[in-house]
Amino acid sequence: ILPRQPLQRLLNIEEAVQHATGYERPDVNSEIPGEPVLDFDAGPPPLSEEQRIQGYKWCQTCRIIRPPRTTHCSDCNCCIMRYDHHCPFVNNCVGQRNYHFFFGILGVCRLPGYCSRLRDRLVGG
Numbered sequence: 295i296l297p298r299q300p301l302q303r304l305l306n307i308e309e310a311v312q313h314a315t316g317y318e319r320p321d322v323n324s325e326i327p328g329e330p331v332l333d334f335d336a337g338p339p340p341l342s343e344e345q346r347i348q349g350y351k352w353c354q355t356c357r358i359i360r361p362p363r364t365t366h367c368s369d370c371n372c373c374i375m376r377y378d379h380h381c382p383f384v385n386n387c388v389g390q391r392n393y394h395f396f397f398g399i400l401g402v403c404r405l406p407g408y409c410s411r412l413r414d415r416l417v418g419g
Contacts, residue, residue, distance in 0.1 A: 296311065296315070296358055296360070296372070297311065297358075298357060298358065299356065299357040299358050300357075302358075311358075315359065315375075316361055317350060338352035339352075339359065348362055349362030349363070350362065353366050355371070356372060356373050358373060361375065363375070363376050364377060365377035367380050367387050370386070370387050374387045374389040374390075375389055375390040375391075376389050376390035378393075383399070384396070
């Protein structure tokens with residue numbers, strides 16, 4: 295999950311998020327005294343042509359730059375890196391860091407079925 299822009303500012307983790315997503319924020323107007331520095335609240339920041347080709351996009355809801363394969367989930371109301379789907383059974387998105395939890399849930403759900411088949415074979419039913 296990518297934190298929203300105000301939370302990134304509050305926790306002072308903007309640079310860490312930029313490093314994790316691979317987005318290099320341009321220093322627009324930083325060298326001109328008296329000029330405002332680029333503010334994400336004012337609108338989408340500029341993307342280079344290379345970044346557009348790579349698949350970087352602006353999320354209007356979260357107000358962040360989304361890296362490729364990142365999607366905004368309307369159920370969770372946040373951006374998920376390597377979004378696969380929103381699972382209603384665990385009420386969470388399946389994405390970059392939780393595939394193993396999702397497969398674990400699937401395995402646990404299938405275990406009773408395997409046990410009952412094994413019991414039926416052993417009992418001869």
